[in-house]
Amino acid sequence: MRAVIQRARSGRVTIDGREVGRIGRGLVVLLGVGTNDDEKAAAYIADKTANLRVFEDEAGKMNRSLLDAGGEVLAISQFTLYGDVRKGRRPGFDGAARPEKAGPLYRAYVEALRAMGLTVATGEFAAEMLVEIENDGPVTILIDSDRLF
Numbered sequence: 001m002r003a004v005i006q007r008a009r010s011g012r013v014t015i016d017g018r019e020v021g022r023i024g025r026g027l028v029v030l031l032g033v034g035t036n037d038d039e040k041a042a043a044y045i046a047d048k049t050a051n052l053r054v055f056e057d058e059a060g061k062m063n064r065s066l067l068d069a070g071g072e073v074l075a076i077s078q079f080t081l082y083g084d085v086r087k088g089r090r091p092g093f094d095g096a097a098r099p100e101k102a103g104p105l106y107r108a109y110v111e112a113l114r115a116m117g118l119t120v121a122t123g124e125f126a127a128e129m130l131v132e133i134e135n136d137g138p139v140t141i142l143i144d145s146d147r148l149f
Contacts, residue, residue, distance in 0.1 A: 001041040001105070001146075002081040004030040007054050007139035011074040013123040014130045021121030026071030027054075028133045031109060032081030033102035034095050034146060041145040042105050046112035049073065054139050062139070072119040076131055077106045099126055 011028040013021045029049055034041075055064040055071065066073065079102065083091030097105065103125045113120045123129045 001034060001037045001045050001109075001144075002032040003045050003049065003143045004078075004081065005049060005052065005054075005141045005143065006030075006133055007136045008074070009134040009136045011121075011131070011133045013074065013076060013121070013132070015124055015127050020129075021074055021123055023072035023074045023119070023121050025069070025136075026073055026119075027052075027066055028074045028076070028131070028135075030076050030078040030081060030131075031106060032078050033097040033105045034082055035097050035101075037097060037101075037105055037145065039105070039108055042108040043112050044145050045143060046109050046116070048143050050113060050116050050118060052141060052143075054141065066118065067116065072121065073113055074121045074131075075106075075110050075113070076123045076129065077102070077125045 006028045008028045009025055011023050050067050051065045053065050054062050055069040057063040079096040082093055082096035085091050106125055110120050
């Protein structure tokens with residue numbers, strides 16, 4: 001599982017001009033599910049998301065987590081994080097999980113965050129979305145569970 005995590009002042013997602021999710025201060029997470037991912041990967045990425053210390057403390061150091069800062073999450077499913085561009089010019093997506101596997105794992109990630117008491121807004125799985133991110137910093141972190149298990 002891969003997550004691109006961006007600290008944001010705000011974020012929102014629309015589908016066909018209709019807003020389906022919005023957050024204030026927090027994290028926008030673009031989440032890709034790989035063919036080898038499982039519930040353990042979803043739980044790992046959720047824990048990292050909630051506890052990643054990317055918010056500033058009183059001294060201006062990135063020392064506070066999302067849980068500490070009381071921030072929100074906008075979680076967006078994005079299979080293109082598994083785009084492989086090593087050959088040719090068109091990305092290959094063989095490493096991305098099929099929708100019947102990716103959807104439940106994306107939802108498991110969202111539910112794990114909610115179980116920690118976080119407010120989580122989402123897009124719609126497998127929909128064409130417009131995502132607006134007011135990146136704060138900018139602070140952007142990549143987490144890849146494949147490198148750990």
